[in-house]
Amino acid sequence: MIDINAVISMMMNNQVDIPLLQPLLKPMLEMPLVGYLIALVLWKPFFVLILMPGFATLGIMLLILPWIERKMVGRMQWRVGPREISPHTRGIIQLLADSLRFLFQEVIIHKDAHRSYFLQFPFLYFIPVLLPLLFINAGTAGNPLVPIVSDYGLQLMVALICLMPVFILGVGWASNNRFAFIGTVREAFLYFAYEIPFIIVVLAMIVLYGTSNTVGVVNAQSGVWWGIIQNPLAALTFFIAMVMATARLPFEIPEADQEVSFGPFVEYSGIAFGLAYVMGYEKMYVLSALMTMLFLGGGSGPVIPGLGELSYAIWFVLKTLIVLVVMANLRGVYPRYRLDQALKIGWGAMLILALVAVAWSLVMGVIL
Amino acid sequence: MKKVATPEYDIKDKLKYHVSALSTAAKEVVMPLNITTHYPRERRKWPDCFRGYILFDPERCISCFECSFVCPANAIWMKEAPSGRYYPTLDYGKCIFCHFCVDSCPGGALRSTKIHDVAYKNMDEMFTHTEEMIEPPEIIREDEGYVEYEIDKEDLTLKRTKGKDKLIVDVAPSQGVPMVSLCIDRGSCIACKVCEKVCESGAVSSLLDEAKMIIKMKIDSEKCTGCGLCVKECSMQILRLVRRE
Numbered sequence: 035m036i037d038i039n040a041v042i043s044m045m046m047n048n049q050v051d052i053p054l055l056q057p058l059l060k061p062m063l064e065m066p067l068v069g070y071l072i073a074l075v076l077w078k079p080f081f082v083l084i085l086m087p088g089f090a091t092l093g094i095m096l097l098i099l100p101w102i103e104r105k106m107v108g109r110m111q112w113r114v115g116p117r118e119i120s121p122h123t124r125g126i127i128q129l130l131a132d133s134l135r136f137l138f139q140e141v142i143i144h145k146d147a148h149r150s151y152f153l154q155f156p157f158l159y160f161i162p163v164l165l166p167l168l169f170i171n172a173g174t175a176g177n178p179l180v181p182i183v184s185d186y187g188l189q190l191m192v193a194l195i196c197l198m199p200v201f202i203l204g205v206g207w208a209s210n211n212r213f214a215f216i217g218t219v220r221e222a223f224l225y226f227a228y229e230i231p232f233i234i235v236v237l238a239m240i241v242l243y244g245t246s247n248t249v250g251v252v253n254a255q256s257g258v259w260w261g262i263i264q265n266p267l268a269a270l271t272f273f274i275a276m277v278m279a280t281a282r283l284p285f286e287i288p289e290a291d292q293e294v295s296f297g298p299f300v301e302y303s304g305i306a307f308g309l310a311y312v313m314g315y316e317k318m319y320v321l322s323a324l325m326t327m328l329f330l331g332g333g334s335g336p337v338i339p340g341l342g343e344l345s346y347a348i349w350f351v352l353k354t355l356i357v358l359v360v361m362a363n364l365r366g367v368y369p370r371y372r373l374d375q376a377l378k379i380g381w382g383a384m385l386i387l388a389l390v391a392v393a394w395s396l397v398m399g400v401i402l
Numbered sequence: 403m404k405k406v407a408t409p410e411y412d413i414k415d416k417l418k419y420h421v422s423a424l425s426t427a428a429k430e431v432v433m434p435l436n437i438t439t440h441y442p443r444e445r446r447k448w449p450d451c452f453r454g455y456i457l458f459d460p461e462r463c464i465s466c467f468e469c470s471f472v473c474p475a476n477a478i479w480m481k482e483a484p485s486g487r488y489y490p491t492l493d494y495g496k497c498i499f500c501h502f503c504v505d506s507c508p509g510g511a512l513r514s515t516k517i518h519d520v521a522y523k524n525m526d527e528m529f530t531h532t533e534e535m536i537e538p539p540e541i542i543r544e545d546e547g548y549v550e551y552e553i554d555k556e557d558l559t560l561k562r563t564k565g566k567d568k569l570i571v572d573v574a575p576s577q578g579v580p581m582v583s584l585c586i587d588r589g590s591c592i593a594c595k596v597c598e599k600v601c602e603s604g605a606v607s608s609l610l611d612e613a614k615m616i617i618k619m620k621i622d623s624e625k626c627t628g629c630g631l632c633v634k635e636c637s638m639q640i641l642r643l644v645r646r647e
């Protein structure tokens with residue numbers, strides 16, 4: 035039998051401190067059931083994992099990021115982007131409308147598809163997406179906001195992120211369609227091309243910070259000594275690897291609409307397509323959060339008065355959003371590479387850059 | 403054989419092009435050069451010579467068949483009206499909007515409009531009868547302004563004006579040149595009466611000359627509209643269209 039009071043007091047000792055809400059929360063915390071609920075919500079691990087920058091923020095991002103992307107890329111290309119739905123808000127609820135449409139559309143599973151895998155993989159994809167968030171540190175130096183403190187946090191995150199393409203391969207295999215196969219094979223090719231520089235770059239940062247604990251990683255970036263300033267080469271390589279990993283233009287090779295019509299996801303329809311469609315954005319979000327933590331100082335930023343520790347989380351989400359927007363907008367700038375060109379970049383320039391980044395880290399480690 | 407080599411860039415060029423591409427994109431995000439027309443809330447202002455929906459004025463039609471002869475898409479069929487005259491019908495399922503018919507109409511009975519957004523429920527409806535060509539189709543106008551594209555030194559800009567653009571062009575239809583049919587070689591006439599049968603205006607008549615036991619054809623130049631059908635049909639090719647004096 036778990037002692038409920040002990041659990042509550044454990045939660046109470048580890049609360050997100052928001053001075054502005056304090057007078058409001060105090061009487062509520064004393065109420066029996068509501069108090070427990072609030073204690074749970076404001077319990078740091080829960081808050082980070084479920085609210086900010088975890089699951090809820092991911093959900094909101096999935097709703098507005100495609101809108102931001104479409105709007106900004108539209109402006110780049112002299113168009114207007116989504117507008118007809120709620121024109122006064124410039125079409126911000128477009129994705130909500132899209133998901134409603136997905137919900138009411140028939141999900142067609144063609145008879146050659148592997149029925150159960152076909153339906154399961156888009157759902158199972160949430161596992162490698164959400165688990166890395168367990169180790170994310172949205173706090174600042176000395177003020178961690180992290181669900182699980184682990185000395186192997188970074189390695190675990192990278193391992194889980196490297197699992198994601200396996201699900202996409204599964205989706206392509208279960209679809210049993212020629213376009214899906216071509217897209218899947220392309221994804222597999224790209225997977226090896228970016229994964230190795232990606233892992234080496236994370237290694238470079240572990241060498242530089244001297245720890246793979248996510249709390250230590252953010253602690254090592256105090257003040258303006260963000261990772262991107264300590265090792266810009268690693269940041270650049272990480273960014274390119276990230277764009278490749280999420281199959282965004284200019285590396286949108288597995289999904290290339292004009293060539294293989296959305297590649298692995300070509301057979302999806304209805305809400306299953308909705309889930310497959312956001313898979314890329316989920317991965318983008320997790321990788322951007324990792325980049326924010328590794329290179330952009332986590333949640334460091336001026337404290338917003340009255341928000342206390344919440345302001346760190348807000349800064350973290352803002353930085354993540356900026357990375358996301360930059361990444362999404364590459365679509366309006368670059369055309370698509372051919373597969374061989376992308377492989378050449380992955381196995382050539384990026385690998386060299388990653389190795390140089392490791393050397394840089396070693397040198398920096400000696401100097402500092 | 404001469405081969406065109408791919409251009410060589412060094413790393414400096416590459417960096418320069420990357421920066422220029424990214425900065426152009428950033429500039430467009432901040433100050434976009436939008437060229438989208440928000441149809442149907444606003445319309446593009448087309449020039450008056452726009453080749454759109456075709457209107458027909460039966461008063462001016464001389465039933466010359468010219469429009470149906472010239473139509474490259476075979477979209478115009480002549481249909482007999484209760485009065486016995488033939489008027490054009492137009493199948494928009496076939497029409498390619500070349501407006502050869504409008505240009506060739508001697509009486510100026512066909513005219514162009516700027517209407518380009520007509521919707522039909524099915525293919526049969528696209529066959530437009532003569533009566534339906536007289537009035538413009540019903541249009542629900544939601545537009546509050548019109549848009550003109552202007553090309554300045556390097557970029558395209560939009561000029562938006564409030565108010566509705568007139569879709570029916572005011573340009574007067576061509577008056578044409580009044581023609582009349584004339585027989586140039588009466589001696590060759592074999593009195594086959596084809597011209598009499600073909601004339602819709604009743605301008606050709608035949609009378610029997612009892613004394614000489616021959617049939618004489620007569621074209622009444624007052625009644626003749628100059629449609630040229632008899633000229634086309636005449637078996638001896640002795641009829642000509644000439645300018646009316």
Ligand code: SF4
Nearest residue numbers: 473497498500501503
């Ligand atoms: S516009 Fe051209 S295609 Fe259309 S009816 Fe006239 S002649 Fe025929």
Ligand code: SF4
Nearest residue numbers: 463464466467469507
């Ligand atoms: S060309 Fe003009 S005048 Fe001649 S039949 Fe056609 S509409 Fe009538």
Ligand code: SF4
Nearest residue numbers: 583601626627630632
């Ligand atoms: S006489 Fe010939 S040209 Fe004149 S209206 Fe009759 S058919 Fe036409």
